[in-house]
Amino acid sequence: xxxxxxxxxxxxxxxxxxxxxxxxxxxxxxxxxxxxxxxxxxxxxxxxxxxxxxxxxxxxxxxxxxxxxxxxxxxxxxxxxxxxxxxxxxxxxxxxxxxxxxxxxxxxxxxxxxxxxxxxxxxxxxxxxxxxxxxxxxxxxxxxxxxxxxxxxxxxxxxxxxxxxxxxxxxxxxxxxxxxxxxxxxxxxxxxxxxxxxxxxxxxxxxxxxxxxxxxxxxxxxxxxxxxxxxxxxxxx
Numbered sequence: 001x002x003x004x005x006x007x008x009x010x011x012x013x014x015x016x017x018x019x020x021x022x023x024x025x026x027x028x029x030x031x032x033x034x035x036x037x038x039x040x041x042x043x044x045x046x047x048x049x050x051x052x053x054x055x056x057x058x059x060x061x062x063x064x065x066x067x068x069x070x071x072x073x074x075x076x077x078x079x080x081x082x083x084x085x086x087x088x089x090x091x092x093x094x095x096x097x098x099x100x101x102x103x104x105x106x107x108x109x110x111x112x113x114x115x116x117x118x119x120x121x122x123x124x125x126x127x128x129x130x131x132x133x134x135x136x137x138x139x140x141x142x143x144x145x146x147x148x149x150x151x152x153x154x155x156x157x158x159x160x161x162x163x164x165x166x167x168x169x170x171x172x173x174x175x176x177x178x179x180x181x182x183x184x185x186x187x188x189x190x191x192x193x194x195x196x197x198x199x200x201x202x203x204x205x206x207x208x209x210x211x212x213x214x215x216x217x218x219x220x221x222x223x224x225x226x227x228x229x230x231x232x233x234x235x236x237x
Contacts (some may be wrong), residue, residue, distance in 0.1 A: 011129035011188075018185035020143065022106040022136070028081045032179065034080070036131040036197050037099040038162070038223070039063065045127040051081045060096065062128025063214070066121050075112055076104040078149065082220035085231030087205050089212040093131075098160060098227050100234070104147070106136075118151040133189040137181040137197055139234075140172070144179075150236045158227050158235055159208045166222025171196045174214055179234050192221060201235045202226070 022033075041059030057065075069079060081100035103109045112118050138144070140144040161178070163173035172180045178198035186193045202208055205226050213226040 011126070011132045012041070012134070013189065014209065015185060015187055015189075015193075016183060018136075018187055019110065020187065023110040025106050026135050027105075030107055032138075033103050033106045033109065034137045034139065035101045035103065035109060035151050035185070035187075036089055036135040036137055037101070037164075038095050038135075039097045039099065040093065040132070041096050041128055041132045042130045047122075047123070047127040048081040057119065059130065060126035062124045063097070064125035066128065068118060068121050068231070071112065071115065071118050071121065072101060073153055075108050077108065077112075078102050078233075079231060080147075080149070080233040081143075081199075081229060082229040082231040083158070085225050086170070086228045087208060087226035089208055089224040089226070090215060090217065091225070092221070093139075093223075095223070095225060098225075098229075107126045114128050131190070133162075133192075133194070134187050135189075135194045135197060136184045136187055138184060142184065144234060147233050149231065155203070156229055156231065157202050157208075159202050159211050160201040160222040160223075160227050161196075161200075161211070161215055162194055163198075163217075164222065165195040166219040171216075172198070174216060175200060175211065195220070199235050 041063060043059065044063035045057050045059050072078065079099065080102045084097050085095045161175065163171055168182055175198050176199045181197040183194045183196060200211060208224065208226045215222055217225055
C-alpha cells in the first residue's frame with residue numbers, strides 16, 4: 001500500500017500526545033478500540049480545487065461520498081453504530097450524525113491514516129465536516145468486542161450521553177440501564193477531553209428529556225442527544 005501525503009483538514013484539533021500513544025502500543029498491550037465520531041456538517045461542502053466535484057453539494061452529501069467502509073473491511077474494522085441526530089437535549093453545540101467504528105487494534109487506526117486509498121476518500125470528509133469530536137473508548141462489557149452487526153437492520157432511537165466526569169463510576173451509576181463506555185482519549189476535537197459515553201434505547205424523544213434530567217454536569221460538560229440509528233451493534237442483544 002502506497003503511503004499518502006499527510007491528511008489535511010480543519011474540522012478539529014489532533015491530540016498528538018494521545019496519537020503517539022495509539023501508534024506505539026506493543027501488541028501485548030493493544031487490542032480493540034471504539035472510535036466514537038460526533039459530526040457536524042457544513043451547509044455546503046468546502047472543496048478545494050482538487051476536490052473533483054463539479055457542482056456544489058451539502059456537507060452531508062460529501063460525507064456520504066467519504067464512506068470508508070470498503071477500507072475498514074480491508075483492515076478488519078467494523079462500523080458498529082451509525083445514525084442521524086434528531087434531537088439535542090444538553091450541550092453547547094448541536095450534532096448531525098454519529099458513527100462508531102470498532103478497530104481491531106489502536107495501531108490499525110493510526111496506520112489507516114497513511115493509506116493512499118483512505119486519503120482519496122478523506123478529501124470528501126475534509127470538505128463536508130465543519131467540526132468533529134472523536135472519542136476513543138473501551139466498553140465496560142467486553143463481550144461487545146465480538147458482537148456482530150445485527151441483521152436485519154432496523155430504524156430505532158437511542159439516547160446518547162457523552163460526559164466529562166471526574167468520577168466515572170458515579171456517571172455510570174446515574175444511568176445503570178445504559179450500555180457503558182470509558183473514554184481512553186479524545187484524539188480529535190476542540191481541546192476538551194471526554195470521559196464516558198453511554199447509550200440507552202428509547203421509544204420517544206420525550207424519554208430522552210427524562211434521561212437528560214438525570215445527567216449531572218456539575219463536574220464538567222456533557223452532551224445528551226437522540227440518535228435515529230440505522231445500524232446498532234451496541235444496544236441490541
